[in-house]
Amino acid sequence: MNVRFAERSTLRDMRAYRDKESSNAEGSSRFTFDLSSNELVLPPLPTVLAGIEKGLPRLARYPDPTARDLTEDIAGHLCVSPDEVAVGPGSAGVLQQILLALCGKGDEVVHGWPGFDAYPLLVAISGATGVHVPLTASGGHDLDEIRTRVNARTRVVILCSPHNPTGTVIDQDELHGFLRSLPAHVVAVLDEAYVEFDRGANPPGLPVLLSEHSNTVVLRTFSKAYGLAGLRVGYAAGPRQVMATVRKTAIPFGVTRFAEQAAMLSLRSEDELCERLAAVAAAREELTAELRELRLPVLLSRANFVWLPLASAAESFARTAATAGVKVRAFPGHGVRISVGEAEAHRTLLAALGRADRGNWF
Known part of the structure; x- marks a missing residue:
């Protein structure tokens, strides 16, 4: 049976949001570290976790x-x-x-x-x-x-x-x-x-x-x-x-x-949040400095991620990261966004980049 419907014209060339990406479910991804979604790597504040448990x-x-x-x-x-x-x-x-x-x-x-x-x-x-x-x-x-x-x-x-x-x-x-x-x-x-x-x-x-x-x-x-x-x-x-x-x-x-x-x-947990914000900022500045030591272009960021304006090399960079089990967000033709994550994730990524032939990225 053929069903006819009037699809909204503005949606015809759109895909469902990130429908081709691997699942975020634990154990279902080929990546060891996900630095692609700007998630906070720390768990929710202790006060928040206790409140959720109380409401179950x-x-x-x-x-x-x-x-x-x-x-x-x-x-x-x-x-x-x-x-x-x-x-x-x-x-x-x-x-x-x-x-x-x-x-x-x-x-x-x-x-x-x-x-x-x-x-x-x-x-x-x-x-x-x-x-x-x-x-x-x-x-x-x-x-x-x-x-x-x-x-x-x-x-x-x-x-x-x-x-x-x-x-x-x-x-x-x-x-x-x-x-x-x-x-x-x-x-x-x-x-x-x-x-x-x-x-x-x-x-x-x-x-x-x-x-x-x-x-x-x-x-x-x-x-x-x-x-x-x-x-x-x-x-x-x-x-x-x-x-x-x-x-x-x-x-x-x-x-x-x-x-x-x-x-x-x-x-209501402003003091706890401020401690976390300071930790994220410190990790962001450290990641920025280490990427620059590899002579990679990194913009000054005021968020929980960093941006590398790599233009046409964005996808090649992302593939290099993926071979080390690290997922980053490539914007083809523009650059790569790397979320601030665990120290081990940063070390793994930086080691892979250090081994890579970066000559074709510039």
């Missing part, structure tokens, strides 16, 4: 569909009102809610490229068309070029700082100037998934940013610095009217009880 008996119960307690805690953490906050299954899930709320067929979403590899798919799911703007030679956003790409069809501009995959940050004065330049029909989404690695456990400035720019939404996650990638919980903060619409596009019960509880406990 309630596993058969649905969570609060509004995640009200977490929403209020996030609002307090950010010094904003609860109706200026929306939560969802990771920052990618919340971004999908935002795009579904604001975009449709014929609309455009502008963002830098290379970028988070889920951006194109999430834009296509909304029915909109993605407009990719190349990064600068230093791995940052070309804000002037992004602004020239904004037109009457543009509904959303996505900025990422620290940027995934390069680790660069947007200068605050340049950011404010750019946001002031946007027309009223465009919403700017500032993806700050990695901001804690740059500015600590309680990054300053967000209430001021939101009060000065009524067209701006800030996106954050508990997956990275807080080490809760497996629980899927993130949030956005922005104008009340936008957030009210974003909450309507949420999947019912999308934030589980465990995710909500873990996120709330994480927000």
Whole structure:
């Protein structure tokens, strides 16, 4: 029997997210070390683990569909009102809610490229068309070029700082100037998934940013610095009217009880988090220095990963790492992103690179 259906045109050339990669299930991968997904190698904070274990008996119960307690805690953490906050299954899930709320067929979403590899798919799911703007030679956003790409069809501009995959940050004065330049029909989404690695456990400035720019939404996650990638919980903060619409596009019960509880406990564990951020920063700087000793180009990163702008040599580099059992993230034609991981993973990777013929990488 042939089933006829009208596939959304923007999805026809898309693949399901990373559908050709090996499973992340323990023991199922050919890789010994995975430095490809920017995961925190440390387990969740002890306070969080204890809270999850305590909640296990309630596993058969649905969570609060509004995640009200977490929403209020996030609002307090950010010094904003609860109706200026929306939560969802990771920052990618919340971004999908935002795009579904604001975009449709014929609309455009502008963002830098290379970028988070889920951006194109999430834009296509909304029915909109993605407009990719190349990064600068230093791995940052070309804000002037992004602004020239904004037109009457543009509904959303996505900025990422620290940027995934390069680790660069947007200068605050340049950011404010750019946001002031946007027309009223465009919403700017500032993806700050990695901001804690740059500015600590309680990054300053967000209430001021939101009060000065009524067209701006800030996106954050508990997956990275807080080490809760497996629980899927993130949030956005922005104008009340936008957030009210974003909450309507949420999947019912999308934030589980465990995710909500873990996120709330994480927000109350600032001292523990600061210790971890310092450890990640030290490991990042050590990895950067060791890669540079091998005469490899490495950008200064403010996240939990480093970026090597290897252009056409990106895939060759990734294959060299794979032969040593280390998985890194290659962006063909652009470069390679290496997550900060275990010391043993770094040693294994560096040893493999030291043995490799690097002459054809430059």
